[in-house]
Amino acid sequence: MLNEDTICAISTSGGSGAIAMIRISGKDAVRLADQLVRFPGEGKRLADQKGNTLHYAEIMDQGKLLDEVILSLYKAPRSYTGEDLVEISCHGSVVIQQKIMELLIRAGAVVARPGEFTQRAFLNGKMDLSQAEGVADLIASGSAAAHRLAINQMRGGFSAEIKKLRSELLEFISLIELELDFSEEDVEFADRGKLNSLTERIISLLDKLISSFEYGNAMKNGVPVAIVGPTNSGKSTLLNRLLQDDKAIVSDIAGTTRDSIEDTIVIGGVQFRFIDTAGLRHTEDKIETEGIQRSLKKYEQASIVILMIGPLEDDYAIRQSLAFLDEKKKAMPKKSLILALNKADLLDPTDKNRKLEHIRTILPEGDHYLALSARDGEGIGELENILLQEANKGHSEEQDVVVTNLRHFEALSHAREALARAREGLASSLPTDLLAQDIREALHYLGEITGEITTDNILSNIFDNFCIGK
Amino acid sequence: MLNEDTICAISTSGGSGAIAMIRISGKDAVRLADQLVRFPGEGKRLADQKGNTLHYAEIMDQGKLLDEVILSLYKAPRSYTGEDLVEISCHGSVVIQQKIMELLIRAGAVVARPGEFTQRAFLNGKMDLSQAEGVADLIASGSAAAHRLAINQMRGGFSAEIKKLRSELLEFISLIELELDFSEEDVEFADRGKLNSLTERIISLLDKLISSFEYGNAMKNGVPVAIVGPTNSGKSTLLNRLLQDDKAIVSDIAGTTRDSIEDTIVIGGVQFRFIDTAGLRHTEDKIETEGIQRSLKKYEQASIVILMIGPLEDDYAIRQSLAFLDEKKKAMPKKSLILALNKADLLDPTDKNRKLEHIRTILPEGDHYLALSARDGEGIGELENILLQEANKGHSEEQDVVVTNLRHFEALSHAREALARAREGLASSLPTDLLAQDIREALHYLGEITGEITTDNILSNIFDNFCIGK
Numbered sequence: 001m002l003n004e005d006t007i008c009a010i011s012t013s014g015g016s017g018a019i020a021m022i023r024i025s026g027k028d029a030v031r032l033a034d035q036l037v038r039f040p041g042e043g044k045r046l047a048d049q050k051g052n053t054l055h056y057a058e059i060m061d062q063g064k065l066l067d068e069v070i071l072s073l074y075k076a077p078r079s080y081t082g083e084d085l086v087e088i089s090c091h092g093s094v095v096i097q098q099k100i101m102e103l104l105i106r107a108g109a110v111v112a113r114p115g116e117f118t119q120r121a122f123l124n125g126k127m128d129l130s131q132a133e134g135v136a137d138l139i140a141s142g143s144a145a146a147h148r149l150a151i152n153q154m155r156g157g158f159s160a161e162i163k164k165l166r167s168e169l170l171e172f173i174s175l176i177e178l179e180l181d182f183s184e185e186d187v188e189f190a191d192r193g194k195l196n197s198l199t200e201r202i203i204s205l206l207d208k209l210i211s212s213f214e215y216g217n218a219m220k221n222g223v224p225v226a227i228v229g230p231t232n233s234g235k236s237t238l239l240n241r242l243l244q245d246d247k248a249i250v251s252d253i254a255g256t257t258r259d260s261i262e263d264t265i266v267i268g269g270v271q272f273r274f275i276d277t278a279g280l281r282h283t284e285d286k287i288e289t290e291g292i293q294r295s296l297k298k299y300e301q302a303s304i305v306i307l308m309i310g311p312l313e314d315d316y317a318i319r320q321s322l323a324f325l326d327e328k329k330k331a332m333p334k335k336s337l338i339l340a341l342n343k344a345d346l347l348d349p350t351d352k353n354r355k356l357e358h359i360r361t362i363l364p365e366g367d368h369y370l371a372l373s374a375r376d377g378e379g380i381g382e383l384e385n386i387l388l389q390e391a392n393k394g395h396s397e398e399q400d401v402v403v404t405n406l407r408h409f410e411a412l413s414h415a416r417e418a419l420a421r422a423r424e425g426l427a428s429s430l431p432t433d434l435l436a437q438d439i440r441e442a443l444h445y446l447g448e449i450t451g452e453i454t455t456d457n458i459l460s461n462i463f464d465n466f467c468i469g470k
Numbered sequence: 471m472l473n474e475d476t477i478c479a480i481s482t483s484g485g486s487g488a489i490a491m492i493r494i495s496g497k498d499a500v501r502l503a504d505q506l507v508r509f510p511g512e513g514k515r516l517a518d519q520k521g522n523t524l525h526y527a528e529i530m531d532q533g534k535l536l537d538e539v540i541l542s543l544y545k546a547p548r549s550y551t552g553e554d555l556v557e558i559s560c561h562g563s564v565v566i567q568q569k570i571m572e573l574l575i576r577a578g579a580v581v582a583r584p585g586e587f588t589q590r591a592f593l594n595g596k597m598d599l600s601q602a603e604g605v606a607d608l609i610a611s612g613s614a615a616a617h618r619l620a621i622n623q624m625r626g627g628f629s630a631e632i633k634k635l636r637s638e639l640l641e642f643i644s645l646i647e648l649e650l651d652f653s654e655e656d657v658e659f660a661d662r663g664k665l666n667s668l669t670e671r672i673i674s675l676l677d678k679l680i681s682s683f684e685y686g687n688a689m690k691n692g693v694p695v696a697i698v699g700p701t702n703s704g705k706s707t708l709l710n711r712l713l714q715d716d717k718a719i720v721s722d723i724a725g726t727t728r729d730s731i732e733d734t735i736v737i738g739g740v741q742f743r744f745i746d747t748a749g750l751r752h753t754e755d756k757i758e759t760e761g762i763q764r765s766l767k768k769y770e771q772a773s774i775v776i777l778m779i780g781p782l783e784d785d786y787a788i789r790q791s792l793a794f795l796d797e798k799k800k801a802m803p804k805k806s807l808i809l810a811l812n813k814a815d816l817l818d819p820t821d822k823n824r825k826l827e828h829i830r831t832i833l834p835e836g837d838h839y840l841a842l843s844a845r846d847g848e849g850i851g852e853l854e855n856i857l858l859q860e861a862n863k864g865h866s867e868e869q870d871v872v873v874t875n876l877r878h879f880e881a882l883s884h885a886r887e888a889l890a891r892a893r894e895g896l897a898s899s900l901p902t903d904l905l906a907q908d909i910r911e912a913l914h915y916l917g918e919i920t921g922e923i924t925t926d927n928i929l930s931n932i933f934d935n936f937c938i939g940k
Contacts, residue, residue, distance in 0.1 A: 017483025018940030470488030
C-alpha cells in the first residue's frame, strides 16, 4: 500500500506572497534537494546533516541562481509523513514556485495528490484515519467553534471515544465467543442479563455520539438561520448589519484575508449560515404561494428562525405569522424561534414596552423576543447573544467529543443498527452465532472510522477532499 | 534608527492553505515564542536551543490547544533580519493565523509594517538598499525575465556596478581636492586632459545604465504591445489565442495559481502587456476620430505594434495603414512593427505567397511580416518568436546589470546631469571648488541608490510598497 514515489507540492496558499513553501517527502527527498541546491562553503550536503535543522541554500537552474532559500530537514521517522521530508522556503513569487516544482519533477519527484502527505502519515502510523480527517477540518475551519472541534479530532479525542466503544464491544463478543466454543454443550456462559445491560450501555453511548452530529455539523458548516417576515420588515438590513459587525472584527488584524462566503457570519466564534427566504405573506395568489412554499422548504433547513415584524404590524398579523410558524414547528420541535420587533427606533419607549409585553403574552414558552433597530444597531448585541445561546443549546464547551463528519455519522448509525438487531436477537433468543455476526458488523463500522479497516474507496473519498500540499 | 519593537506578520500569502507561516523578529522574539508554546517533554525552552533548528511545539490559547506547529529558530545575527527570528509554521486556517497574531500582539509584539523585516535587514547591514529593492521585485516578478533581473539586483550585481561608478568618481574628486588643498599656490595638480577623459568614461558608464532602463522597465513591468488594425481584422481573436497558449503552460503544474492581470501574457519568459486599442479606420466622423485619437495615445505607449490586416484588404488600404503608422513612427524610431496577414487559412497557398511578397515590397526595411490564422493557430509560434526577438533587441541575456527601478533611473539621471555640468565646467575653466561641488552631487545621488545616503522619505517610499511579512 505504501508508495515508493517521492512527492512534492506547494504547501502554502496559492498566488504570490512574501514566502512560499514547497514540500518534498519520500525516500529520495534529501537526495533531490541536494541535487537542486548549492551550499555556500565547501562540500556541504544535506544528506550529512542532522534532522530538525535549517539550512541556507541556493537553488540553481541550469547553472543560474533561481533563488536563495531555507531548507528545513526532517529525517524519517521524525517527520510529519514519517518519511524523509524537506521543506523549501522560497521567495513567494509565482515564477519561483513554479520553477522549483518544475525542477523537482524533472529530477524525478511526482506532484503530490491532494492530502497525500497526510495519507502517508496515516499509512506510516503517525495518526489514525479520523485524526487525518481532523487535519483537513482544521485547515478548513472558519470559526473558533469549528476549530475547537477539529483540533480535538486531530488530537485523537474522537478516536479515544471510538476505542472506548470498541472495547465495550470486544467485551461483548468475547462473552459470546466463549459460548460458541462450547456450543455443542449447549450451555450459556454469557449471562443474558449481563449481555442485555452491556448492549444498552453501548447503544446509549452510540446514541450520544449520533445525536451530537446535528450540533457538530452546525458548528463545522455553520448554524443554519432563516430570517422570515413580511416584505419591508428589514430582513436584508438586519443581515447587512450583522455582516458589518463581523467584517469589522476580521479586518482588525492586518495581513489576513477572509474567504468570503456570502451571508456567512461568525458571531462569538460560531459560524451562522443565513438562508435566503422570500417575504412571508398570507396570500391567495397561486404564484406567490408557490414562491412561499419554496421559501418554506429553505426555512425547514434552518435550526433557528428569526421572525421579523415591523412596529406598525397589528396584533392580528403577528398572531397569524406566529400561528403559521407554530404549525411548521410542530414537525420540527428542535427549531428555535426569535421574534424581533424591528424599527424600534420609530416607537417611543412606552409604546415599545407595551408591544413587547403583548408579544410576551402570545409567544409560546421558550421562544425569544426582543426589540431592535437593524438600521441604527439597537438590540443587535442582544440578538447575537440569543443566537449564540441557541446555537450552543444543550452543549457545553467542555463536551468536545462531537461528531462533525458525515462519514462518521453514517458509520455510527450502521453500528447502532447492527447492535439494535443484536438487542432484538437477545430478546428473541437468536442463535449465538447470528448474534456474534451482528456484533462483528458493529465492530467493522467502528473500525472504518479510525481506519483499522479501510478500502481504497474510503481512502480516496477522504483524501481527495484535502487541499494540495498537506 | 533601529527599532526596539519585536514585530510579527503573516508571511505566506493570504487566505487558507495547507500551511501558513508567521514571522517574529526582534530582541523578544524567542521569549514571546516561549511564552506562547508548550513543548512535549520536560522543561524545554526555545531560548536554550541552538540557532538554525526546528522544534515541534503546541501553541496554547488560555490553556487550550490552538495548534500543533513547527518553530524555526534563528539567532542574531544569523537570520534574515540580523535579529533573533522565529518562524511559526501552523495549519493554514484563517482562524488559526488570526489567533496566533492576536496572541503575539497581546504578548507585546507589534504588527510589522510592509517590508519591515527587509528594512531591518538593511538597517542591520545585511544588504544595501538596492538589494532590498531587489527582494521586493523578486517577490513580485511575474516572468522569467523579471525574475532574472530581480535576483541579480538582490544579489548585488547592480550595487557592484554603482560601486564601480562611485570609485571612478572618488578618483576624480581626489584629484580635484588635491588641487583645492593647494589652491593658494595656483597650481594644477590634476591634469585637465586626464580629468576630461575620466568624465567621459563615467558619463558613458552612466549612459549605458540609463539607456538600459527602457529594456529593464519593459522586462519588469511587461513589454507594451499594441494590436491595431481595421475592425474585424481579428485583434481580439489573436489576443485570446495568445492568452490561451500562456494559460496552458501555467496550468501544467498543479497547485499554482496565477495572479491574472488582464491581457498580460508571458511568452518565452518575457511578459507582454497588451494595450487595448480601438479599430484603426480612416474616417471623417468627428466622434470616431476622437476615439481613434485616444487609441493612438495608447499606441504611443507601445514599444511593439502589431498591425493586423485581413486577407481581403486591398493594397490601397494596406498602404494607407502603413503610411498612417509610418508617420507616427517617425516620432518614435525605436518602435517595432509587425505586419500580420490574418485569416491566412482563407487564402490558398499561391494567393497567400503573392500577398506576402507584395507586403514585403511595400514594408520598410527592418519591420516584420507574416501570415497567420488567429482562429486555428497557424503562424502563432512565429509571431511569438518575433515578439520575443523584438523585446530582447539590443540586449544579450548575459548583460544582467540593467536598471529596472524608476528611483534608480532618476538618481542616475541626476548624477549624469551633475557630471555633465562638471564636464562643461572643465571646458570653461570653472573654479575648482565649483567643479568639486558638482562631483559631490553626483556622488550623493549614487549613494542614494545603495542607501549609503538615505532619508526617512526614501526609506518609507521603498518599504511601503513591499508586501507584508517580508
